[in-house]
Amino acid sequence: MADKLVTNARDLTNSEYFYGHRACAGCGGSLALRLAMKVLGPRTFVAIPANCMSAVSFLHPQISFSTNSMISPFAATGAVLSGIEAGARALGMKDYHVVGFAGDGGTADIGIQALSGAIDRGDRIIYVCYDNEAYMNTGIQKSGLTPYGSSTTTSPAGRNLPGATRMKKNMFEIVAAHDIAYAATASIGYPEDYLRKISKAAQCASTSYIHVLAPCSTGWGFPIEKTVEMGKEAVDCGLWYLAEFENGEFRLNRKPREFSSLEDYLKKQARFRHLTDKDMDVIKGNRDRKWKKIQDQWTV
Amino acid sequence: MSKKIFVSGDEAVAEAVRLAKPHVISAYPITPQTVAVERISDFVEDGTLKAEYLHVESEHSAMSAAMGAAAVGARTFTATSSQGLLYMSEVLPYVSGARFPIVMMNANRTLATPWALLSDHRDSLSQLDSGWIQVYCEDAQETLDMILQAYRISEDPRVMAPMMVNLDGFVLTHTYEMVELPAQAEVDAFLPAYTTINRMDLDDPKTVCYAAMNDYMEFHMKQELDMRKVPSVIEEVDRLYGDKFGRYYDGMVEQYLCDDAEVVLVTLGSVTGTARVVVDAMRKEGHKVGLVKLRYMRPFPREEILDIASRVRAIGVLDKDISVGYEGIVFTNVNSTVADLETSPGRINFIGGLGGRNISKENTRGMFNELLELARGEKKEKIQFVNARCEYHG
Numbered sequence: 001m002a003d004k005l006v007t008n009a010r011d012l013t014n015s016e017y018f019y020g021h022r023a024c025a026g027c028g029g030s031l032a033l034r035l036a037m038k039v040l041g042p043r044t045f046v047a048i049p050a051n052c053m054s055a056v057s058f059l060h061p062q063i064s065f066s067t068n069s070m071i072s073p074f075a076a077t078g079a080v081l082s083g084i085e086a087g088a089r090a091l092g093m094k095d096y097h098v099v100g101f102a103g104d105g106g107t108a109d110i111g112i113q114a115l116s117g118a119i120d121r122g123d124r125i126i127y128v129c130y131d132n133e134a135y136m137n138t139g140i141q142k143s144g145l146t147p148y149g150s151s152t153t154t155s156p157a158g159r160n161l162p163g164a165t166r167m168k169k170n171m172f173e174i175v176a177a178h179d180i181a182y183a184a185t186a187s188i189g190y191p192e193d194y195l196r197k198i199s200k201a202a203q204c205a206s207t208s209y210i211h212v213l214a215p216c217s218t219g220w221g222f223p224i225e226k227t228v229e230m231g232k233e234a235v236d237c238g239l240w241y242l243a244e245f246e247n248g249e250f251r252l253n254r255k256p257r258e259f260s261s262l263e264d265y266l267k268k269q270a271r272f273r274h275l276t277d278k279d280m281d282v283i284k285g286n287r288d289r290k291w292k293k294i295q296d297q298w299t300v
Numbered sequence: 301m302s303k304k305i306f307v308s309g310d311e312a313v314a315e316a317v318r319l320a321k322p323h324v325i326s327a328y329p330i331t332p333q334t335v336a337v338e339r340i341s342d343f344v345e346d347g348t349l350k351a352e353y354l355h356v357e358s359e360h361s362a363m364s365a366a367m368g369a370a371a372v373g374a375r376t377f378t379a380t381s382s383q384g385l386l387y388m389s390e391v392l393p394y395v396s397g398a399r400f401p402i403v404m405m406n407a408n409r410t411l412a413t414p415w416a417l418l419s420d421h422r423d424s425l426s427q428l429d430s431g432w433i434q435v436y437c438e439d440a441q442e443t444l445d446m447i448l449q450a451y452r453i454s455e456d457p458r459v460m461a462p463m464m465v466n467l468d469g470f471v472l473t474h475t476y477e478m479v480e481l482p483a484q485a486e487v488d489a490f491l492p493a494y495t496t497i498n499r500m501d502l503d504d505p506k507t508v509c510y511a512a513m514n515d516y517m518e519f520h521m522k523q524e525l526d527m528r529k530v531p532s533v534i535e536e537v538d539r540l541y542g543d544k545f546g547r548y549y550d551g552m553v554e555q556y557l558c559d560d561a562e563v564v565l566v567t568l569g570s571v572t573g574t575a576r577v578v579v580d581a582m583r584k585e586g587h588k589v590g591l592v593k594l595r596y597m598r599p600f601p602r603e604e605i606l607d608i609a610s611r612v613r614a615i616g617v618l619d620k621d622i623s624v625g626y627e628g629i630v631f632t633n634v635n636s637t638v639a640d641l642e643t644s645p646g647r648i649n650f651i652g653g654l655g656g657r658n659i660s661k662e663n664t665r666g667m668f669n670e671l672l673e674l675a676r677g678e679k680k681e682k683i684q685f686v687n688a689r690c691e692y693h694g
């Protein structure tokens with residue numbers, strides 16, 4: 001139980017609650033789960049819909065969670081979490097967490113309705129979206145959170161298209177628009193920020209949402225030892241941002257003095273290697289518009 | 301002390317749910333189920349039912365939330381109908397495979413398109429293979445009794461399967477009847493608190509729904525082998541309930557004047573009431589007709605159907621559904637059972653009541669006449685539409 005905020009590795013238990021899974025080497029998603037579970041501890045109910053993380057951890061009889069856990073229908077993470085919480089409450093259980101780990105597709109596309117319903121009810125659940133920017137478990141197809149210019153198996157870059165042609169859906173602000181008690185973005189490239197946000201969510205009396213960028217070596221096409229670096233660079237070049245929504249206010253947690261090279265970040269990944277200068281300009285334009293809005297409207 | 305109340309089928313469901321005391325209710329409104337969930341909401345509001353009522357945003361979430369609650373060992377209830385049942389259908393095998401004893405009311409209503417509101421059985425029969433126990437009720441009293449029995453049956457450690465209690469939309473959900481309401485203390489004695497080891501537990505953490513590649517087949521063999529024992533549990537609970545509350549339903553199948561019958565008609569749900577009156581009238585005229593009220597579609601009452609079929613000369617199946625491109629779904633089930641006999645009786649599949657089309661006493665008499673003529677050796681069409689407004693040639 002996280003009663004004080006976990007802000008760095010010293011606060012973190014040596015116990016493991018998620019281990020022995022079959023994720024690829026260099027998997028950012030499994031790192032996001034492992035760290036979150038270390039904050040939440042043994043009295044945690046976990047629900048995971050169809051995605052890489054359930055695929056690599058729930059294979060009977062080799063289950064990778066030492067806590068209570070279950071697979072939820074793909075579209076229904078929010079509803080299953082609500083059900084667990086309502087059942088536990090009705091049965092008088094005390095001192096526990098209910099957490100879900102859904103992918104970007106499971107959150108922004110098929111699961112958005114159930115997530116919206118759960119936030120609307122204000123059930124005391126923690127919803128973590130680990131964002132690897134595509135449907136990875138089914139073989140790297142485009143999702144609503146696949147960024148512009150990303151080549152996936154259903155948005156292949158070719159002579160006519162640059163890969164995905166749309167920007168990422170703005171899940172963080174969609175969630176915030178529900179007037180949720182606590183929402184935050186994070187990246188596994190900034191683990192201390194992520195740990196602090198998970199432990200804030202754990203203390204929240206109502207629904208909380210953490211959107212953590214989780215680079216995927218397999219789907220993005222970068223060397224397996226570069227995962228954390230990619231998570232860090234995504235923030236440093238301004239394509240991702242670390243922020244919180246609390247008491248109706250947006251707050252930026254990390255303000256890069258100047259952005260690191262966007263081209264460097266993109267060109268390290270096979271999914272972006274084909275991008276032209278024109279594509280780079282589109283991405284840069286989108287980034288700058290986003291940051292202008294952040295500067296103008298959020299507490300920075 | 302039990303008391304008499306004047307209620308609709310939907311309200312009878314709500315009263316039964318209050319008596320069964322589920323911990324969590326999650327439901328999404330759809331006509332003609334709505335009155336049931338409205339009454340349950342009233343009971344939660346006025347404190348006579350101490351439960352968590354989850355306002356979910358869809359039927360898919362209604363069933364998923366019930367599954368989450370069942371996964372921590374809570375007693376749960378949900379209710380739906382028609383499009384709603386199909387919308388949640390993905391979650392039905394999740395629940396049955398995980399062996400969670402969720403009880404659900406389904407108000408039988410037809411499926412779009414064309415859109416229609418009235419009752420037939422296309423919704424629930426499309427979900428026969430989902431691993432749920434399915435019972436069909438004839439009136440509001442039976443519905444109330446079956447909700448209570450459903451918890452007792454589903455939560456039995458020998459069973460651990462979810463159960464769908466079906467009642468015909470409008471004909472039952474919105475029709476008022478005098479119903480006997482059992483006393484709470486009596487219900488508490490009949491339906492003990494739900495306990496199970498099949499749950500997530502803070503003191504003994506577990507994974508309850510997981511993936512199984514190599515032993516998937518064995519999981520489902522176990523499910524099937526357990527389901528085969530369910531008829532005996534149903535009979536047992538029926539006797540227990542009857543001894544306590546005075547109403548027996550004859551378990552899997554009710555046979556009405558079948559002992560010496562030459563021909564029988566198989567029915568499901570509220571149309572049985574009409575057929576009963578017709579059987580009485582035709583008996584008075586000297587025709588040896590009988591009625592088979594199929595109460596359960598899953599597990600299927602194989603033994604009972606075999607026994608009946610071995611005694612009669614013709615058997616008719618009235619389907620308020622159709623598997624387009626083949627025949628009525630109930631007929632397919634009856635037929636495959638009857639095929640086990642060395643010599644089987646003549647069979648006719650009557651398709652009627654689609655979209656709520658009326659099935660009158662005259663229509664029912666017509667079906668019995670067809671069966672009597674078939675029994676006498678006349679040639680008959682195997683699939684016949686009842687009370688249709690256009691000609692057809694089979």
Ligand SMILES: Cc1ncc(C[n+]2csc(CCOP(=O)(O)OP(=O)(O)O)c2C)c(N)n1
Nearest residue numbers: 050051052074103104105106134135136137
């Ligand atoms: C109802 C349903 N539709 C489709 C699928 C197939 N499916 C399984 S996992 C998956 C991809 C999940 O993507 P995401 O949520 O982004 O998680 P990731 O695999 O990337 O970790 C899909 C499409 C499914 N299991 N259920």
Ligand code: SF4
Nearest residue numbers: 023024027052216218
């Ligand atoms: S495909 Fe990506 S997200 Fe999935 S297990 Fe491999 S590295 Fe992790």
Ligand SMILES: [Mg+2]
Nearest residue numbers: 103104134136
């Ligand atoms: Mg993904």
